[in-house]
Amino acid sequence: MTSIARKNLLEDIPRFIVAQAGIMFAVSLVTIQTGILNGFTRSTVLLIEGSDADIWVASDKMVQFEITEPLLYEQVNRVQEVEGVERAEALFLGSGRWKPQKGETSPLKLVGFDPSGVLFNPGTLTQGNIEALKQPYTVMVDQSRLGSLESSGVGDRARVGDLPAEIVALTEGSQSIAASTFLYSSLDTANAYANAGFTSRIKCQIRPGGETQCTNIYEKLDEPPDPSIVPQTRPPVGNDPITYILVSVRSGEDLAEVQRQIEKALPGTVAKTTAQMSQMTQDYWEKRTGLGFVLGLGAAVGVVVGAIVVAQILYSSVSDHLREFGTLKAMGASDWVLYGIIVEQSLWMAVLGYIPGMLLCWGVSAWAATKGIIILISPLSAAGVFGITVVMCVGSAFFAIQKVTRIDPAMVFKA
Numbered sequence: 001m002t003s004i005a006r007k008n009l010l011e012d013i014p015r016f017i018v019a020q021a022g023i024m025f026a027v028s029l030v031t032i033q034t035g036i037l038n039g040f041t042r043s044t045v046l047l048i049e050g051s052d053a054d055i056w057v058a059s060d061k062m063v064q065f066e067i068t069e070p071l072l073y074e075q076v077n078r079v080q081e082v083e084g085v086e087r088a089e090a091l092f093l094g095s096g097r098w099k100p101q102k103g104e105t106s107p108l109k110l111v112g113f114d115p116s117g118v119l120f121n122p123g124t125l126t127q128g129n130i131e132a133l134k135q136p137y138t139v140m141v142d143q144s145r146l147g148s149l150e151s152s153g154v155g156d157r158a159r160v161g162d163l164p165a166e167i168v169a170l171t172e173g174s175q176s177i178a179a180s181t182f183l184y185s186s187l188d189t190a191n192a193y194a195n196a197g198f199t200s201r202i203k204c205q206i207r208p209g210g211e212t213q214c215t216n217i218y219e220k221l222d223e224p225p226d227p228s229i230v231p232q233t234r235p236p237v238g239n240d241p242i243t244y245i246l247v248s249v250r251s252g253e254d255l256a257e258v259q260r261q262i263e264k265a266l267p268g269t270v271a272k273t274t275a276q277m278s279q280m281t282q283d284y285w286e287k288r289t290g291l292g293f294v295l296g297l298g299a300a301v302g303v304v305v306g307a308i309v310v311a312q313i314l315y316s317s318v319s320d321h322l323r324e325f326g327t328l329k330a331m332g333a334s335d336w337v338l339y340g341i342i343v344e345q346s347l348w349m350a351v352l353g354y355i356p357g358m359l360l361c362w363g364v365s366a367w368a369a370t371k372g373i374i375i376l377i378s379p380l381s382a383a384g385v386f387g388i389t390v391v392m393c394v395g396s397a398f399f400a401i402q403k404v405t406r407i408d409p410a411m412v413f414k415a
Contacts, residue, residue: 019313023353024360026306026392031361031385032375033299037292039365039374041285043177045278047111050121050174053089053246054255056277057262060270064284065277066093066109066179071245074238075266079245082261084253089117090236092187093243094194095180099159103150107180108160112190119246122184123174127154132168133186136233139165140184142175144372149181160193163231175372178285188233191240247271303392310349311396342397350393354386 048056048065057079059069079088092112099105113120115133122130123142132138139160146153156167160183175182185193236242249258259271272280286292358377365375 015313015316019309019349020353020356022309022313023306023349023389023393024357026302026309027354027357027385027389028361028364029302029305030299030388031358031377031382032364033295033302034381034385035361035365035375035377036373037286037295038378038381039376040177040291041282042376043175043374044179044285045281046174046176047120047122047182048274048278048281050123051119051246051274052121052248053119053274054249055247055259055262056272056274057088057245057247057266057269058243058272058277060268062270062280064281066176067284068093068243070241070243071269072238073236073240073242075269076242076245078265079247079262082258082265084250084258084261085247086250087119087248089114089119089246090187090242091120091244091246092190092194092241094190096160096183096193098149098165098181098183099161100150100156101158106148106150108183109180110160110190110193111182111184112187113184115186117246119248122182123171126170126172128169130169133184133189135168137164137166137189137192138168138185139189140169140171141167142182142372143170143172144175144370145181146170163193165193177373186233187236187242191236192231192233303388306353306389307392307396310346310393311399313349339401342401343394346393346397347390350386350390353393354389357389358382358385 044065057071057075059071062068073090076088076090079085090113092110094110094112096108096110097105098108111122113122115130122140126143128140130140133140141149141151143153149158151158151167154167154170158165165183171184183193247258247262249255255273259273262271263269361375361377365377368375
């Protein structure tokens, strides 16, 4: 019966090509849509999962990696004193504007870290070296975003706000698809960029219990700063804002206990493990933004279109071979034998449509990676798409099976 299924499938080559094109479309749409969803959410946590931190300390008002409230730099020392903490480092996130010498201004996400630190990892270095970031107003970017910055690479100069910037290094595998271009620099340079055009004053208040707490209040200057005057950067001090405190825990310490001790030592903060921080950020993008629903809807459309095409092809094939099926039935073939021919035909269509469709998707994902866009096709997701393809084709076969069940063997002997 295998030869009958194959012969029916390949008898009409144009029809066969149309069927395979429909299945390829369904496979490609489902794979790319799910790949974009997985790649998108994966890109939002590249900096989190790439770090060597065991714990991320943040404001208790944090929603996800890029939405949170600031901490104070002096809290880094307080975390360092907590029992079980081996090392604590500050990480700063801010906003800025990239102003190339020629071209349009583009938004930035400022990422300030300690170039001598060991807990934060800004991707894989491709050019330059991180030590160069110790010099004032030097920066590093992901090479996939050079085009958006209208930059050719290392050595290019521009302005961030009203301050100079020189690209001294390039990295890869660090840029979130959802965010503006990440601009990496030292903490003091990032702080200077974020606060350029502002003045600060210290405001102190007495908290319950008699403790005095002082914070910096930043106010915008009435007059823009003179662009010919470049202020000196300075190391962060106690009341300077930071965004996260990255913590490594001593070997053998209970991670959950260290988290509790940090939260106790710093009221108004939360201590999340790297896995918890990553999951919180991915959940935000998948569930709270509606992104998962939109991409899932696109994948569902692909399945529906593929199923309709396969159902039409199989139904038409059965209609064209009613006499052959009637002959088999008149010779004593059971309905299950006829069903087997149709199902086997649908399985061949699934396999022959899946293979080129998946190869096409891998080619698209490789091309997209050069543009800094992650289309994540894992072995598990590829297997899942194959299962969907088989179910889609076999399910479509049941429309054709309904016609076979109504065949009257006597039709073979009619004129």
